[in-house]
Amino acid sequence: MSRGPVVLPNAKVKVGTQKKSRLSMRHVAPWFFLIPSLLILGTFLIIPILEAFQWSLLDYKIIAGTGEFVGLSNFKEIFTDANFWMALLNTFIFLIIVLPLNVFLPMILAVLVNQKIRGVSTFRILYYLPVVTPMVVAALMWKMLYSQSGIISGILVKLGLFDSPTNLLIQSSTALFAVSMITVWKGLGYYMIIYLAGLQSIPKDVYESASIDGASVFQQFRNITIPMLAPSVTLVSVMTIIAGMKVFEEIALTTGGGPSGATTTLVMYIYKKFMNLDVSIASAAGIVLLVLAIGASLLQMKLTSSREDDLRA
């Protein structure tokens, strides 16, 4: 920590008043650095967040700009709304689909691009491309791929999975799965890099001694790589859960939450309520989302700290 202007201990008596003014400067100066950000964050982030909490307890009319206090009745309303529970369930199913794929596929990619072979850095870049694609573009590209005459439907028919060309996005049974593949595709490269950082912290001699002992590549992957990557697995899992709870563009731009609510996640539920100008209901549902997100973050902190303890022990 910086201590600001150095005041020697024996100067205390001689320059008592001067020290006092320096001390107050010491307490004022930090705020000059903080003012621009505090003004911006205070106005456009913190006040709106506090208002959202307030609105959740009102029957707020956004056009009139007023609302009466109604206590917890907005919460009562969402908790008795079948659509809300379906949205919660859809969010959960979405996470169940995305989580294992996000944890496992990028790990394989990371192991591949960690090989010392020619051209490997090019592959690293090619795998990262979806990450730098704007989400709107990614969603529309996949909507095109999924369309009835599109390539995916063609492949599914060739594989014999469907009799006739089918758009997976417009079937209730497949829409959520189809949408989740866009999220997985977009995240592959990002999580790959996180695993790559984890891989590079594994000491080389562990592999060397294993291969001297005759362990196959697969055995090395199973018995060395996966256990040593445990901290990265935790990190990727929690990041996936937190990001997955907030998934929006992929859904809004491909299915809009349909067909008949099959892809309406909690965020889509909030968005629909907002578009209906039911902002108090939207705020109450937003608070539920916040509580879930905080829960996931606390889980992250707990898991990462206990993992670190494991590693230290």
Next chain:
Amino acid sequence: MKSKRFNQRMWLYTLMIFITILTVGPFLITLFMSLKAANEGIYSSILPASPTLENFVTAFDKANFGRYFLNTLVVTVIAIPLNLLFCSLAAYPLARMDFRGRSVVLAIIISTMMVPFQLYMAPLFQLAGSLGLQNTHIGLVVMQVSTAFGIFLMRQAFLRIPKELEESAYLDGANKFKVWYLVALPLVKPTLVTLAIFTFMGTWGDYLWPLLNSTESSMYTLSIGLAQLSQNFDGSNLKLISAASILTTIPTLLIFIWLQKYFISGATDGAVKG
């Protein structure tokens, strides 16, 4: 022995090329779609029979994507320097100075990072309206000019600076602002680049806030223009949507190719480790 190794590599390359098809394929299909001529069937073949740039011309001329491009560029060019400046200013005392209220300010800023945008979008929407920020560039950019994440990221970087460097500057008579500017900032350049990239990505592709704040099409960003264009998602429009998608993606690809290594280190910096 040698042939076994060769075989292993063949498998490795085959697998890696297969994954490349999955990650890059959608771009190529979109690119080919955007190059198809008006009279060509959209799904007749993947490759365009006689490649043409007419869809790009239409996107610029008729679909107003020149304007959307400009709006997106303006917003991004405002957001990046301001976010770097304000975040590195705010992060500095939070990392390097001891003052009353520091831990409270830090806790508030970090805890806002957990709050999903969908919770406060409605109050923000109303606020922007009452401040006259709807359909303005300032309204579009206001969420990006100082971010809690940016402050967090910069603080982590400032924490790593050895205190001896600052102390010798103070002994030479420099004030806090000078130490921040002349000593601390140059030492966190890589993190500044990382934050610039995060700000670029966040601003360039942002969707929900521009969607809420822009009702006039002259204020659309590329994402919003593209989303509006895609409301008519059928054969008549797919080539144009593809061209606009490619147009939207090209700047991000160029920046990525230019600053690759920072993207890679940024991904791990951004992975907030509890």
